[in-house]
Amino acid sequence: MSQKVRHVLGISGGKDSAALAIYMKDNYPELDIEYYTADTGEELQETYDLVTRLEVYLGKPIIRLTHSKDTENHQLGPFELLYKSKFKYLPSTQSRWCTQYLKLRPFEMFIGNDPVVSYVGIRGDEEREGYISKKSNIQSIFPFRKNIWSEDVTTKVLANDNIKQLLGTIEAGEVTVDDEFREIIAEPLSLRFSAKKKLDLLLNADTKAFNQLVFSYLKTTRYPLSQVDSFPVVADTKVSVKEDIFALLRTSGVGIPKYYEELEFEVDGEKGTYSRSRSGCYFCFFQQKIEWVWLYEQHPELFEKAGKYEKEGYTWSERESLTELMKPERIEQIKREYIQKQKKRVEQSANSSPFLMDKFLDEDDQQGCAACFI
Numbered sequence: 480m481s482q483k484v485r486h487v488l489g490i491s492g493g494k495d496s497a498a499l500a501i502y503m504k505d506n507y508p509e510l511d512i513e514y515y516t517a518d519t520g521e522e523l524q525e526t527y528d529l530v531t532r533l534e535v536y537l538g539k540p541i542i543r544l545t546h547s548k549d550t551e552n553h554q555l556g557p558f559e560l561l562y563k564s565k566f567k568y569l570p571s572t573q574s575r576w577c578t579q580y581l582k583l584r585p586f587e588m589f590i591g592n593d594p595v596v597s598y599v600g601i602r603g604d605e606e607r608e609g610y611i612s613k614k615s616n617i618q619s620i621f622p623f624r625k626n627i628w629s630e631d632v633t634t635k636v637l638a639n640d641n642i643k644q645l646l647g648t649i650e651a652g653e654v655t656v657d658d659e660f661r662e663i664i665a666e667p668l669s670l671r672f673s674a675k676k677k678l679d680l681l682l683n684a685d686t687k688a689f690n691q692l693v694f695s696y697l698k699t700t701r702y703p704l705s706q707v708d709s710f711p712v713v714a715d716t717k718v719s720v721k722e723d724i725f726a727l728l729r730t731s732g733v734g735i736p737k738y739y740e741e742l743e744f745e746v747d748g749e750k751g752t753y754s755r756s757r758s759g760c761y762f763c764f765f766q767q768k769i770e771w772v773w774l775y776e777q778h779p780e781l782f783e784k785a786g787k788y789e790k791e792g793y794t795w796s797e798r799e800s801l802t803e804l805m806k807p808e809r810i811e812q813i814k815r816e817y818i819q820k821q822k823k824r825v826e827q828s829a830n831s832s833p834f835l836m837d838k839f840l841d842e843d844d845q846q847g848c849a850a851c852f853i
């Protein structure tokens with residue numbers, strides 16, 4: 480007997496996962512989605528506020544996952560407990576124990592061995608795949624993209640030894656396609672005809688037919704979606720980009736996380752703006768120098784708390800300690816450099832987006848950790 484397939488959506492505290500939760504509730508109320516957030520205990524208050532507002536909109540609780548609890552004295556948060564009792568050194572881009580232990584493990588424990596469809600908020604204007612669990616009982620779906628399937632699925636579907644099966648599905652009338660679509664399916668991959676090219680051609684020819692064909696193929700596999708009779712997302716042809724995400728957050732009333740708000744600063748009579756570009760822990764080592772300045776000026780108590788973790792040889796920010804970074808002349812220098820960077824970016828993207836915020840977020844959005852920032 481097949482197991483019940485669970486549908487889950489992780490809320491990182493960032494704009495894209497929040498917008499995806501709103502999108503799924505609005506468009507697919509028939510899917511019983513379990514919303515969860517993995518709390519490190521070190522998020523910004525703005526993140527916790529966003530989760531609370533989202534719960535109101537969704538009309539159901541967002542499940543809080545934690546790695547471990549301080550059952551002895553109830554004073555240490557999950558990150559602190561792990562840091563003090565196990566690792567004793569700061570996480571970094573080379574040693575990402577925080578993501579592993581505080582985000583991914585709690586998620587994998589939450590779903591256990593159940594077949595799971597996990598919805599991921601990577602946008603249609605991004606070129607990345609995001610966190611894909613190695614566990615075979617988890618299948619990722621990307622509703623904001625034109626290609627809603629993960630790379631492992633499309634690679635299998637488009638393999639040359641699968642062409643006969645796909646054509647058979649079409650001949651059997653399970654999926655209706657036109658001649659052009661059938662011809663693309665029939666053409667084998669080669670050095671001149673890559674899987675990426677074939678995928679793009681099929682999606683452009685008929686997204687819905689391609690999705691139905693993939694769904695039909697999945698029935699012959701052990702992927703979680705092989706166990707459901709229907710999957711409404713296969714009919715979804717909308718591609719959502721950054722401005723759609725901001726629009727969803729605004730119109731739903733959930734609002735944009737407050738840390739994205741651009742705040743003005745001045746140095747040498749020149750004005751610039753700064754904000755935090757993503758969710759995640761306030762001390763995250765992925766943040767840029769200007770974000771550390773933002774933290775120092777907007778949340779001095781958190782900056783101080785982050786500084787207390789630093790020891791000789793272990794700093795959050797590359798090549799300098801927070802004590803060095805908070806010196807007035809260093810802060811001015813970071814701001815000065817950032818103003819120049821902003822000017823350059825505005826010039827470069829002057830014709831590409833009418834939204835001022837896009838000009839400042841694009842670069843940062845592509846970096847870091849999909850489990851923490853989407």
Ligand code: SF4
Nearest residue numbers: 577578759760763851
């Ligand atoms: S936000 Fe940064 S510090 Fe926090 S868990 Fe993710 S990678 Fe680690």
